[in-house]
Amino acid sequence: MINWLARSAMVTFYPRSEQFPGIDEMPLDEYLARFKRESAPLMWAGFVLGTLFFHLTPLFTVFIPLPAFALSAATRERHAQRLSSHRIYYVRQPVFLLKMIAGLLWGADPAVRSRLGLAPYPADPGTWRRS
Amino acid sequence: MTHFAFREEDLTLEVDYVVVGSGAGGATAANELARGGATVALIEAGPWRDPEDYPSSTYGAMRDVFDDWGVGIARGRALWPIVQASCVGGTTVINCAICVRTPEDVMLQWERDLGVGNKAWRDAIWKHQDKLEVELCAEVVPPEAAGRSSLLAAKGAEAVRYDGHPMTRYVKGCVGSGQCLQGCKQLKKQSLNLQFVPEVMALGGTVLSCAPAERVLLEGRRAVGVSGRFREPVTRRKGGRYTVRARKGVVVAASVTRTAPLLMASGVKHPLLGKGFRAHPGTGVFGVYDHDVDMNVGATQGWASVQYRIEPGMKVETLSIPPEMVASRLAGAGKELVARMGDYRRMAMWVVAVRAEAVGRIKRGLLGEVSVDYSFARPDMERLRKGLALLARTHFAAGAVKVLPGIYGLPYEIGPDQVDLIENGPLDPRSYILISSHLFGGTTMDKDPTRGVCDEYGRVHGYEGLVVADASVIPTTLGVNPQHTIMALARSFADRLLDA
Ligand SMILES: Cc1cc2nc3c(=O)[nH]c(=O)nc-3n(C[C@H](O)[C@H](O)[C@H](O)COP(=O)(O)OP(=O)(O)OC[C@H]3O[C@@H](n4cnc5c(N)ncnc54)[C@H](O)[C@@H]3O)c2cc1C
Ligand code: SF4
Numbered sequence: 220m221i222n223w224l225a226r227s228a229m230v231t232f233y234p235r236s237e238q239f240p241g242i243d244e245m246p247l248d249e250y251l252a253r254f255k256r257e258s259a260p261l262m263w264a265g266f267v268l269g270t271l272f273f274h275l276t277p278l279f280t281v282f283i284p285l286p287a288f289a290l291s292a293a294t295r296e297r298h299a300q301r302l303s304s305h306r307i308y309y310v311r312q313p314v315f316l317l318k319m320i321a322g323l324l325w326g327a328d329p330a331v332r333s334r335l336g337l338a339p340y341p342a343d344p345g346t347w348r349r350s
Numbered sequence: 351m352t353h354f355a356f357r358e359e360d361l362t363l364e365v366d367y368v369v370v371g372s373g374a375g376g377a378t379a380a381n382e383l384a385r386g387g388a389t390v391a392l393i394e395a396g397p398w399r400d401p402e403d404y405p406s407s408t409y410g411a412m413r414d415v416f417d418d419w420g421v422g423i424a425r426g427r428a429l430w431p432i433v434q435a436s437c438v439g440g441t442t443v444i445n446c447a448i449c450v451r452t453p454e455d456v457m458l459q460w461e462r463d464l465g466v467g468n469k470a471w472r473d474a475i476w477k478h479q480d481k482l483e484v485e486l487c488a489e490v491v492p493p494e495a496a497g498r499s500s501l502l503a504a505k506g507a508e509a510v511r512y513d514g515h516p517m518t519r520y521v522k523g524c525v526g527s528g529q530c531l532q533g534c535k536q537l538k539k540q541s542l543n544l545q546f547v548p549e550v551m552a553l554g555g556t557v558l559s560c561a562p563a564e565r566v567l568l569e570g571r572r573a574v575g576v577s578g579r580f581r582e583p584v585t586r587r588k589g590g591r592y593t594v595r596a597r598k599g600v601v602v603a604a605s606v607t608r609t610a611p612l613l614m615a616s617g618v619k620h621p622l623l624g625k626g627f628r629a630h631p632g633t634g635v636f637g638v639y640d641h642d643v644d645m646n647v648g649a650t651q652g653w654a655s656v657q658y659r660i661e662p663g664m665k666v667e668t669l670s671i672p673p674e675m676v677a678s679r680l681a682g683a684g685k686e687l688v689a690r691m692g693d694y695r696r697m698a699m700w701v702v703a704v705r706a707e708a709v710g711r712i713k714r715g716l717l718g719e720v721s722v723d724y725s726f727a728r729p730d731m732e733r734l735r736k737g738l739a740l741l742a743r744t745h746f747a748a749g750a751v752k753v754l755p756g757i758y759g760l761p762y763e764i765g766p767d768q769v770d771l772i773e774n775g776p777l778d779p780r781s782y783i784l785i786s787s788h789l790f791g792g793t794t795m796d797k798d799p800t801r802g803v804c805d806e807y808g809r810v811h812g813y814e815g816l817v818v819a820d821a822s823v824i825p826t827t828l829g830v831n832p833q834h835t836i837m838a839l840a841r842s843f844a845d846r847l848l849d850a
Contacts, residue, residue: 257584262419321678326672342406347414348397
């Protein structure tokens with residue numbers, strides 16, 4: 220469930236454009252599973268809170284008493300914009316974390332990098348000296 | 351040559367000196383002790399990653415080399431991230447290796463106000479820096495590796511009429527791959543996992559990695575060893591326990607945020623433990639040009655100015671960051687955000703690091719968790735605004751068509767006649783996202799045991815055989831990048847141990 224909610228929020232932040240692919244064209248489910256498995260517990264907790272916060276607050280941004288996933292794509296995007304530029308710091312912050320974690324996938328995607336004139340990243344080996 | 355990585359079995363060793371933490375301070379101290387003929391065990395919380403293990407993406411860097419995914423936060427009115435590494439070589443693996451000598455005015459202030467050092471002490475520090483520069487191949491960034499962002503900064507500073515210079519870094523033959531923050535796979539950066547740590551082993555020392563120390567063992571007021579437990583870096587599963595007895599002494603160099611809490615956990619008593627936290631928090635301003643800058647091509651950091659180090663108290667420098675970091679740094683969401691990313695190739699990011707007056711505190715919670723209380727006061731916010739305005743002016747002088755201030759409450763982009771918006775920008779820390787990577791204090795030096803935790807050789811007042819040899823001992827901000835100072839202090843402290 221949380222992955223489904225996170226996916227919907229992340230897609231709102233990084234949609235497809237003429238220049239770039241959208242995050243929904245990237246291996247988002249695999250990324251979320253990996254992030255849950257690998258991230259520090261505090262980081263994952265912040266991400267979950269950010270996701271829930273995103274979905275529970277449209278009433279205060281676009282004045283519609285529905286969770287964000289039930290809004291149209293355009294209204295959800297307006298909600299995301301208003302949250303990320305909200306005048307209350309503790310509203311902006313959880314959304315910043317959500318956007319950052321989505322951005323780590325989107326901005327490192329080979330297709331995005333290629334549009335920016337950058338070679339794809341080699342894989343992160345995740346290895347270390349064992350002896 | 352002995353290296354113990356994560357293991358299930360328990361381990362017991364006995365050596366002359368145990369050094370906790372293998373970063374700028376710890377690796378240098380361990381290396382000097384080993385060169386002096388002592389047997390040394392170097393204990394590192396993180397894993398040992400060689401260049402072929404280094405990550406490429408920011409996600410990989412956060413996962414593999416940052417301390418706890420970079421979730422350290424300085425909590426005050428705003429929440430600002432603290433970035434450090436956790437791996438063999440410590441933060442030298444992910445830093446930009448900028449090498450700046452300890453300014454004389456800073457050391458004179460230490461002598462005058464804290465009774466720390468004298469002329470001979472200062473000369474010894476600089477002499478160590480002379481040698482370190484040779485050993486670690488300190489080199490000015492070659493023009494062909496500088497990258498367009500640094501060349502533009504030089505041009506802009508000249509037009510605005512302040513001094514700047516290509517940086518000197520511990521890098522031999524930089525090829526400008528822009529990957530310093532993920533670790534240099536080109537083997538050009540002289541990080542200490544490649545330099546001093548292997549030498550410690552070659553000299554008969556032992557390295558324990560994936561081995562966070564849990565406490566310094568004390569017998570009365572004498573430090574006699576270190577104990578801890580191996581931890582698997584990915585799953586964080588706990589492995590065997592280890593105890594390393596130290597015949598002569600224990601050197602703690604676990605970083606500013608970890609050294610004081612480790613001493614607290616070990617039962618070291620001093621009313622100032624954890625106090626005196628200081629930093630150079632910094633943030634960037636993007637200039638957008640009418641041509642490609644490709645900031646990711648060239649040295650990650652290539653140019654700097656220290657002209658304003660003393661008044662108003664800041665350093666400005668170039669810093670290249672990859673698209674995935676820019677994506678979260680730019681304001682907005684959705685189509686608007688993605689359209690803004692279209693400017694990436696034409697962007698250059700330059701940063702101001704504030705030599706802040708603010709003083710904070712490092713705390714250890716009941717469950718052992720570490721937190722840092724730290725907040726900018728008005729004078730620091732004013733310095734920050736001045737620095738950001740200077741950078742914006744420099745961008746325009748270098749030909750930027752617009753500047754992205756990245757300040758909450760200001761327009762997303764401004765033109766050349768709007769720099770005053772930054773100058774008069776908000777004074778609320780919450781309007782800015784600052785990151786702290788230059789940290790100081792927590793066990794500061796002072797001749798007087800009632801005013802500082804350590805003396806001028808890092809020896810913890812009131813204890814025997816217990817020395818701190820990392821950035822925690824530094825009692826003020828420096829206004830310059832700290833690694834050179836930390837390493838020279840660590841060497842000098844190790845020499846004093848050997849002399850004793
Ligand atoms: C992104 C970035 C760029 C930077 N660029 C520069 C630069 O270009 N030039 C410069 O001068 N400075 C730079 N700095 C700052 C500089 O790298 C640090 O000031 C310096 O490395 C601090 O040295 P240290 O020995 O205090 O700690 P660190 O180098 O952080 O080393 C501490 C080590 O102790 C280990 N440790 C912690 N707890 C334990 C424990 N319980 N048991 C065992 N081990 C433990 C950690 O895992 C870590 O490896 C940069 C910092 C960052 C984050
Ligand atoms: S810019 Fe590239 S080659 Fe140069 S030191 Fe950094 S990582 Fe190494």
